[in-house]
Amino acid sequence: MSNHAAVTLTIGDITHQRTDAIVNAANSSLLGGGGVDGAIHRAAGRELQEACRRLRATTLPNGLPAGQAVATTAGRLSAQWVIHTVGPIWSPIEDRTHLLMSSYRECLRVADELAVTTIAFPAVSAGAYGWPVLEAARVAITTVSTTPTQVAEATFVLHDEPTFGIFEAALLELRG
Template identity: 55%
Template structure:
């Protein structure tokens, strides 16, 4: 079982092998975490994403999938982009949210990464309830992935950090 570190902070400042980007399907930048990663990482990330769109991901990245690019000017080595699901009160999309975490870990492992930092995927503009997102993230990230030795959840604000922290305590 992976030990998961929770920190309140900025995902773009994490000194890890991989930072995970809560991307939109276009891979071409957006708001929230996606915009912050593209701004701070610089044009190399956008250029790499454009190459992905020109190739295998011509129609964009599907929800739950993950793909890696350079990290540009970020202190990480790579960015793994994943598209989280939009919250729905009428359709259970929790499997897709779990896939974001799982597939990002697998993509990082394929790169040879040992350390990875995640945001709270889908809890911003995609409106996923933080309590539910915390349970899904913590359960999925506890799964062993060979080669990954450090898993960090980087939570932007105190409220989100507190919810994740309470749920992590419940897991012990």
């Protein structure tokens, strides 16, 4: 694979995106939580919860480790797939950038396995997991822009204008 996804940015609700797959910034339990994770679980309905419970009962009895990704069906969402990834919790004393990069790379790997051509990402680890937003944006955009994939378009769906502005600055910096 020598293709790279075109990166776009938008402000909105990731659960309303009309893409082949949406990425869930999940916790390791895969059973729902706050923020993006909770919103996706609420919007997708019981089918998503049941798919996640099946994963926990079979291939992921200890949960999904940080930096990894796994797909489920999307329940009531317009997307066909939800790709769950667990981003690392930010630490001021330990560089966990490699785990954040891995989260994005693994999402693209899973997307390629599913023949996904459009994907929507949240700002993984930039919410409750405390990652400084500019650094999270730089890692996200650089990793998605440079990882070989068959995904044609990767959209970062950001929840507010300030976060959009930070991601936009990171995207301009990369293209600069």
